[in-house]
Amino acid sequence: MGGDWGRDTTWKQGAAIPARVAVSLGLIGEDPASQVAIVVSHDCDIAEDDLANEPSLEVIAGRFIDEADPNHTYAKSPSKLHIPITVDGRLAILELRSSKKRVVEKTALAADKPDPRIALGPKMREVLQQWLALRYRRATFPDALNSHLSDLRDTLQKIGKKNPQAVIGFFIYFEPDSEIADPNEPYELWVVVVYDHLIAGASEIAEGAAEKISKRLSGKFKHSSGWRNVELRECTSRSDVEFSLYDATTYQNFPLEYISLRANDTAD
Numbered sequence: 001m002g003g004d005w006g007r008d009t010t011w012k013q014g015a016a017i018p019a020r021v022a023v024s025l026g027l028i029g030e031d032p033a034s035q036v037a038i039v040v041s042h043d044c045d046i047a048e049d050d051l052a053n054e055p056s057l058e059v060i061a062g063r064f065i066d067e068a069d070p071n072h073t074y075a076k077s078p079s080k081l082h083i084p085i086t087v088d089g090r091l092a093i094l095e096l097r098s099s100k101k102r103v104v105e106k107t108a109l110a111a112d113k114p115d116p117r118i119a120l121g122p123k124m125r126e127v128l129q130q131w132l133a134l135r136y137r138r139a140t141f142p143d144a145l146n147s148h149l150s151d152l153r154d155t156l157q158k159i160g161k162k163n164p165q166a167v168i169g170f171f172i173y174f175e176p177d178s179e180i181a182d183p184n185e186p187y188e189l190w191v192v193v194v195y196d197h198l199i200a201g202a203s204e205i206a207e208g209a210a211e212k213i214s215k216r217l218s219g220k221f222k223h224s225s226g227w228r229n230v231e232l233r234e235c236t237s238r239s240d241v242e243f244s245l246y247d248a249t250t251y252q253n254f255p256l257e258y259i260s261l262r263a264n265d266t267a268d
Contacts, residue, residue, distance in 0.1 A: 004110040007047045014125045015039045015114035017059065025108060027061045036085075036094065036118060037061045040101070040132055056103045062096040070164030071157050075131035075253070083127060086119045096131075134253065141252075142179045145187050148221070148229045149254075155216055156254065159209045166202035167209060168194045168240055171251035186221070186231040192251060197239035206237035 017025075017039065019032030028035040039046065041057045048054035068082035072095075075081065081096045120128065141149075156170050173190040180187060191213055195206035214235040221230040238247075 005049050005051060005106045007049050009047060009110075010113050011039055011046050011057070011109060012114070013039060013041060013043050013046065014120035014128055016118035016120075017109065018112060018115045021109065021112050022061070025104060027059060027102060027104070033064075035061060035063050036087075036115075038094075038096065038120070039114075040128070051106060054106075056105050057109070058101055059104050060096050060098075060101050062094045062100070065093050065095045068093045068164065070161045073127075073160075073164055074168045075127055075134050076160065076169055078131070078134045081128070081131045083120070083124050083131075085124065086121070088117050096128075141174070142177070142187075144179050144181070145174060145230070148187070151220065152213065152216060153254075155213065159212070163202075163205045163209070166195050166199045166205040168196055170194075170213075170254040171243070171247070172254045173251045183228045186227045186229050188231050188233050189217070190233050190251070191217075191235040191254075192243065192247070193235075193237040194240055194243045195237060197241050203237070203239065210235050210237045 015038070017027065017037040019028070019036070022028045022035075022037040023030065023032060025037075027037040037059050038061075039057055040060050045054055046057060064087075065082065068084075071077060072080045072082040079098050083094050083096065085092055085094045160167055171192045171194060175188045191210070193206045193209045193213070195202040197203075214232060217230065217232045217235070221227055221232070
């Protein structure tokens with residue numbers, strides 16, 4: 001064991017740092033009622049007691065907001081997350097920004113325990129994990145495809161805002177994963193609207209969303225001579241139970257923020 005940190009630590013991913021500690025570490029300002037610092041490191045990294053190997057934790061200082069923006073819930077946006085959290089038994093909405101991530105030495109928290117007044121539920125903890133992972137596996141698309149689907153992004157934002165609890169995300173798979181200049185060689189596109197199986201009426205909402213997306217894409221890209229630029233192969237809805245691990249590793253969560261594949265290109 002290194003220092004006073006042990007593998008039996010009470011610190012876990014999603015734990016809230018007590019306000020007095022967060023203020024003393026410079027993580028939040030002098031108004032703790034409007035802010036809270038959350039530990040976001042993975043539990044395995046937190047439990048590592050060899051401080052020479054894993055000396056610190058990652059934390060994000062978030063701020064409480066009045067209302068969640070549906071486009072920032074359920075890890076839809078890689079830069080910002082709006083997530084429900086319990087404070088003194090009451091539900092609150094916390095805004096986390098990836099740009100606010102900080103590093104704190106484990107020894108600075110070794111003498112303290114998480115704030116028991118603030119809790120992140122198991123399901124929302126999974127959402128937090130998905131959001132953190134999204135920063136490292138962000139969906140990137142060819143510029144041509146991004147341009148073709150720019151109108152669809154607006155449609156998805158409207159659907160998400162209208163049904164923030166029911167619709168978890170929009171997932172797409174496309175071929176090929178490179179630039180296509182000839183409109184007569186369209187991108188082939190598969191779309192899945194994933195919904196929360198625990199929300200009453202979510203299945204019908206997702207089915208309606210899939211139909212709307214299908215009509216929007218067909219109206220724009222399907223002509224009498226055939227598909228141009230984009231060919232929709234399938235647009236369907238599935239629950240978060242039906243959407244398998246294989247699907248999750250095959251499809252990409254369609255970003256409501258534009259990210260170019262070209263930005264990741266490197267010279268050979």
